[in-house]
Amino acid sequence: MTALANLTPHLLNGVSLGLMFALIALGFMLIVGVMEVINLAHGSLFALGAYFAIFIVGLNLGVGIEARYALAFFLAPLGVALVGMVLEVAMRRTYGRDPLYGLLLTFGAALVIEELIRLVWGSTEKQLPLPPDLSGAMLIGGFIYSKYRLYASGAAVVLILLLYLFLEKTPYGAMIKAGAHDSEMVRALGINLTRLRLFVFALGAALAGLAGIVLAPIWGVRPHVGVDAVVPAFLIIVLGGVGSFWGAVVAGVLVGIVVAVTGAYASEWSLLSMYLLLIALVTWRARGLFGKKTVLEN
Amino acid sequence: MKRRKLLQMLAAGSAFYGPWKVHHAWAQAPQKKPLVIGLTMDASGQFGASGTSERLGAMMAIREFNEKGGVLGRHIEALHIDTETTPATGSRVAERMITRNEVAFLIGGLSSGVANAIGQVAQKYGVVYLNSNSSSPTESGRDCKRVKFVWDGNGTNFAQAIVKNAIKVNGGNWALLTNDYIWGHNTSKATRELVVKNGGRVLDELMVPQGTRDFSSFLLKLQQMKPQVVAAAVGGDDFRAMRQQVLQTKLDRQFAWVNNQQDWEDVYGLGAEAAFGVFGTTWYYRFDLPGVKEFVEKYKKTFPGMQVKNPGNTFYNGYVATRELLRCVEEAGTTSNIAIIKKLEGRKMTARDRMQHHDAWIDPATHQVQQTIYMATYNDKPAETDDIFKILSNVAPADIVDPDAPKACKMASYQETPSYEQ
Numbered sequence: 001m002t003a004l005a006n007l008t009p010h011l012l013n014g015v016s017l018g019l020m021f022a023l024i025a026l027g028f029m030l031i032v033g034v035m036e037v038i039n040l041a042h043g044s045l046f047a048l049g050a051y052f053a054i055f056i057v058g059l060n061l062g063v064g065i066e067a068r069y070a071l072a073f074f075l076a077p078l079g080v081a082l083v084g085m086v087l088e089v090a091m092r093r094t095y096g097r098d099p100l101y102g103l104l105l106t107f108g109a110a111l112v113i114e115e116l117i118r119l120v121w122g123s124t125e126k127q128l129p130l131p132p133d134l135s136g137a138m139l140i141g142g143f144i145y146s147k148y149r150l151y152a153s154g155a156a157v158v159l160i161l162l163l164y165l166f167l168e169k170t171p172y173g174a175m176i177k178a179g180a181h182d183s184e185m186v187r188a189l190g191i192n193l194t195r196l197r198l199f200v201f202a203l204g205a206a207l208a209g210l211a212g213i214v215l216a217p218i219w220g221v222r223p224h225v226g227v228d229a230v231v232p233a234f235l236i237i238v239l240g241g242v243g244s245f246w247g248a249v250v251a252g253v254l255v256g257i258v259v260a261v262t263g264a265y266a267s268e269w270s271l272l273s274m275y276l277l278l279i280a281l282v283t284w285r286a287r288g289l290f291g292k293k294t295v296l297e298n
Numbered sequence: 299m300k301r302r303k304l305l306q307m308l309a310a311g312s313a314f315y316g317p318w319k320v321h322h323a324w325a326q327a328p329q330k331k332p333l334v335i336g337l338t339m340d341a342s343g344q345f346g347a348s349g350t351s352e353r354l355g356a357m358m359a360i361r362e363f364n365e366k367g368g369v370l371g372r373h374i375e376a377l378h379i380d381t382e383t384t385p386a387t388g389s390r391v392a393e394r395m396i397t398r399n400e401v402a403f404l405i406g407g408l409s410s411g412v413a414n415a416i417g418q419v420a421q422k423y424g425v426v427y428l429n430s431n432s433s434s435p436t437e438s439g440r441d442c443k444r445v446k447f448v449w450d451g452n453g454t455n456f457a458q459a460i461v462k463n464a465i466k467v468n469g470g471n472w473a474l475l476t477n478d479y480i481w482g483h484n485t486s487k488a489t490r491e492l493v494v495k496n497g498g499r500v501l502d503e504l505m506v507p508q509g510t511r512d513f514s515s516f517l518l519k520l521q522q523m524k525p526q527v528v529a530a531a532v533g534g535d536d537f538r539a540m541r542q543q544v545l546q547t548k549l550d551r552q553f554a555w556v557n558n559q560q561d562w563e564d565v566y567g568l569g570a571e572a573a574f575g576v577f578g579t580t581w582y583y584r585f586d587l588p589g590v591k592e593f594v595e596k597y598k599k600t601f602p603g604m605q606v607k608n609p610g611n612t613f614y615n616g617y618v619a620t621r622e623l624l625r626c627v628e629e630a631g632t633t634s635n636i637a638i639i640k641k642l643e644g645r646k647m648t649a650r651d652r653m654q655h656h657d658a659w660i661d662p663a664t665h666q667v668q669q670t671i672y673m674a675t676y677n678d679k680p681a682e683t684d685d686i687f688k689i690l691s692n693v694a695p696a697d698i699v700d701p702d703a704p705k706a707c708k709m710a711s712y713q714e715t716p717s718y719e720q
Contacts, residue, residue: 006522013514122605123347124567125538137547143521146546149514217546219511220538224342228511263515268478268505270515 009143010264011257016149018256019156020215022249024229025236026163027207033180033243034200036099040106041087042208042233043226044113045080049209050216050225051121052076054128066131076213077206083113084205088198110226117223128216152214159210160249167245176200180243235278241291250289333372333633334720335360335620336379336401338391338416343383344508344534345408347563348612352431353378355609355616356405358600359624369627377401381412383534388412392419392427402633402720403428405620408534408612410434410481417446424635424716426642430619431612433559434481435488438666439706444715445635447642448666449619450611453485453531454700456558456578459671459693461492461529464576468554469526470498475516475540477532478505485531485558488700493529501525506532506540513540517549529556530575537564541572550574560674562610565686573676573686580669581614581654582687589653608684618652635718656694663704668695 024046031039056072057065087109094101134151137144167173178186179196187193211229219225236255240247255274263270287293337356340349360374368374377399381388388407395401396419404420404427407413413432420427421443429437433450442448472493476486482505490500501523504516520528532540537557541564544550555575562579565572583594597609609617626641627633643662649670652658658669670692677688 009518009522010515013518017512017514123350124563124605125347126567127542135546137549143518144547144549144552146514146543148546218539218543220535220542222347222535222538224346228509259512260515263512264519267516267519268507271507271509 007261009141010260013145014257014260015253016153016256017260018253019153019160020211020218020252021232021236021256022252023156023159023207023214024211025233025240025248025252026160026245027204027211028230028233029237029240029243029245029248030176030200030207031204032237034176034183035197037091037094037102037106038099038234039201039204040103040230041109041113042106042204043228043230044110044117045084045205045208045226046212046215046229047117047221047223047226048083048113049076049080049212050128050221051117051126052079052209053213053216054121054126054221057129064131065129066133069129069131069134073210073213077209080209080212081202081206084208085198085202087205088201091201092194110230114223114226121223123223126221128213128221130217134217146218148217152218155214159207163207164245172199232274235274237288239278239281239288241288243292244288244290247288247290254289330370330372332375333369333627334375334377334399334401336377336392336395336399336404337406338381338388338395338404338412339378339406339616340383340408340412341378341380343409344536345383346535348431348534348561349381349383349406349408351563351606351610351613352406352408352616354597354601354604355613355618356430356620358597359617359620361600362621363624369624370631370633374624381406381416383409383412385409385411385415389415389419392416392425396420396423396425400720401425403623403638405616405623406430407432409479410437410484411479413437413446414441414480417441417443420445421710421715424718426623426635426638426718428619428623430615431561432481433485435484435700435703436480436706438661438664438700439484439703442664442703442707442709444639444665444709444712446665447619447660448664449615450667451559451578451580451669451671451698452666452700452703453481453558454488454702455671455698457485457489457492457529458698458700459578459673460556460558460576461489461498462496463673464527464554464556465493465496465498470496471524471526472498472500473520473523473525473528473553474500474503475520475528475530475532476503476505477536478507481533482506482531486529489529489531489556489558498527506536508536510536511539513543516540517543517547520549520553525553527554527556528575529558531558533561534564541565541574545571545574561612563606563612566606566610566684571676573674576673576675576690579611579672579674579687581611582672582674582689583608583610584681584685584687585653585655585689587653587655588650593653614653618647622647633719636712636715639712639715655692658695661699661704664700664707665709666700666703668699670695671698 028042053072053076057068236251240251258273262273339353379391407429408431410432413429427446429448431450433452435452435454438448474486476482557575557577560577630637630641645660647658649657654670656670672692673690674687
């Protein structure tokens with residue numbers, strides 16, 4: 001009983017951490033799913049979201065921190081979406097070619113964005129100021145827990161649901177899913193694939209930026225913070241099954257729980273545990289948790 | 299004077315002066331080969347920010363010497379390659395600098411893993427290497443080298459300065475948070491030994507893998523353990539993320555935190571509260587000591603518009619290490635490695651010269667600079683924005699000598715060390 005009581009806070013903490021991991025992976029999943037491009041600049045777009053938010057919150061607009069934070073929450077992802085659109089335009093010449101071209105281009109873009117961040121904001125650590133209501137600690141089950149983490153988990157749930165509704169209940173979502181399934185057929189049906197790709201890339205970039213804003217007060221903000229985001233994002237979409245929305249969410253939560261529990265009971269394994277989980281799961285089920293069967297597997 | 303005579307004189311003058319003007323090098327003595335110093339500092343990775351500062355420190359010292367005409371009549375050039383907080387990169391960079399760039403000396407090191415890797419390459423070629431800022435006790439103990447000199451206080455020095463007092467003030471039940479690499483391991487080992495020696499006990503040790511960004515499970519575990527003191531040996535970006543999360547949960551007020559050593563760059567610009575707990579440092583920009591004000595002004599003048607407005611301990615170490623090395627070259631009248639090593643071994647440096655409270659020296663048995671260690675905490679009454687440290691006390695180097703280092707340090711002899719001169 002005591003063991004279970006000790007374990008429970010770590011499991012709950014793992015779920016909260018996992019939701020944030022899922023949020024990081026969603027934009028990545030969208031771009032891989034529709035465009036079959038592994039966007040290595042995802043981490044830099046994540047960092048850019050945090051920096052844009054710091055810039056907006058720091059503006060002297062004559063309104064309180066709450067209003068500036070809310071503004072940043074909406075405007076910063078839009079800014080990142082614009083950067084994503086520029087990146088997509090640059091990528092067009094790589095479509096239909098060896099995937100290595102896209103990989104190299106996004107890798108180069110990641111380096112460029114990171115250096116631009118350094119030039120504009122410098123190399124030193126930054127902090128995203130938070131409204132007082134989101135800061136501080138609270139007591140849950142006898143444990144001190146960060147209020148902000150609960151807010152971040154809540155924000156992740158809301159964003160995941162909104163994206164799900166967008167993909168499932170709107171015609172744009174249907175087009176995106178169709179594009180992921182068979183882009184040539186989508187083009188044959190008269191849908192402007194070029195515009196669809198631009199939109200998807202912008203949406204994926206905006207999601208990366210949003211994740212950056214949500215995670216900034218937890219991880220801190222520095223030019224290379226994106227590197228910390230891109231690796232788990234990649235791992236989660238492989239674990240969940242490439243292109244699977246709920247796969248990414250479930251895999252994110254699973255990774256969160258594994259990292260949190262090992263952090264508490266075998267701390268030296270806490271970072272490695274997610275990779276071990278990937279190896280174990282891919283060995284057992286190569287297409288990931290919710291990945292579709294390929295013709296070869298039938 | 300006739301017109302023809304004037305033209306003849308002009309022609310003769312031009313014939314003589316022309317080549318001297320166009321090929322002015324002919325008129326000079328042969329230029330001496332520049333003295334190239336390899337700066338092996340991290341510009342990225344866990345210690346990227348601190349590595350940048352120590353590089354600037356070394357460059358300011360080099361600039362000072364160049365303004366005086368260099369050393370031994372040779373202009374000093376700095377060559378920097380990012381060691382990326384990765385031992386393999388450190389090793390590769392050192393090898394390249396020595397074999398291709400023919401550097402005379404190597405300076406730089408934040409991560410003890412990287413410093414150890416560079417030290418091994420330096421010893422192979424006999425190149426004098428100054429580990430300016432990495433502070434694992436092994437650097438001047440098990441991994442000491444004849445060519446390597448360690449300029450920062452190490453984990454044992456800091457632990458000795460803090461632990462006894464912390465047990466007395468806060469209690470004997472300790473938990474250790476240890477960055478899972480050489481510096482973390484050895485610093486926590488030293489802390490553990492001192493805790494036990496002073497009648498305390500270690501409830502548990504949580505290993506923090508390098509690259510950890512989420513500390514929530516560690517913080518929950520600490521709450522379950524209920525220690526009186528948490529001794530953290532976590533550095534660089536990992537520490538920044540941890541600090542952010544500790545402050546968010548206000549856990550800085552739940553336990554007494556002992557943060558071993560706190561680098562200026564890890565807390566800079568984040569407000570006084572960011573420097574929570576008690577921690578050690580080797581220098582502070584607001585010391586009321588001769589030369590400090592001028593040193594800070596020089597930093598600002600040399601590097602105008604820097605985000606870090608005032609120099610910190612890693613900049614200071616980069617500066618004093620480089621300056622001392624160049625002084626040794628001047629005194630020895632050569633860049634020959636054995637001559638320089640002999641100049642550095644046992645070298646005494648006055649408190650005034652080093653802008654510290656006690657005289658320092660380089661222990662010939664370990665090659666570590668024995669220097670003043672300062673206990674500090676966050677400053678609740680800052681005189682200005684950057685005034686985030688409150689210096690609590692200073693400890694003389696003789697009181698915090700690492701007793702295990704000389705026993706563990708087995709250096710190659712002079713004869714076993716390859717000769718090297720550039």
